[in-house]
Amino acid sequence: MLVVDHLPWTDRDKINWYLSRQQQIKSNHPLIDDYHTYYVADIGNGFTNYQNSPHEDLFCIPTIKTEKKLHCKKLLINC
DSSP: OEEESSOOSSHHHHHHHHHHHHHHHHHHSOOSSTTOOOEEEEOTTOOBOTTTOTTSOEEEOTTOOSSOOEEEOOEEEEO
């Protein structure tokens, strides 16, 4: 999952944003096989913890080494 801030508003601009960065994303974050895919999510209000957002649909990013490592799911692109 790629978490971004200020992704373009329209679908066309989101697609163009991804296409212009596609090679960079693939080289920096290679997929392990053909069954995985990239998800691009909006950062929204940033990262949180379960106590602050118990009723949200959350995604945990375990590589973040702080208490606030959960992200509210707001997927914008599946590529």
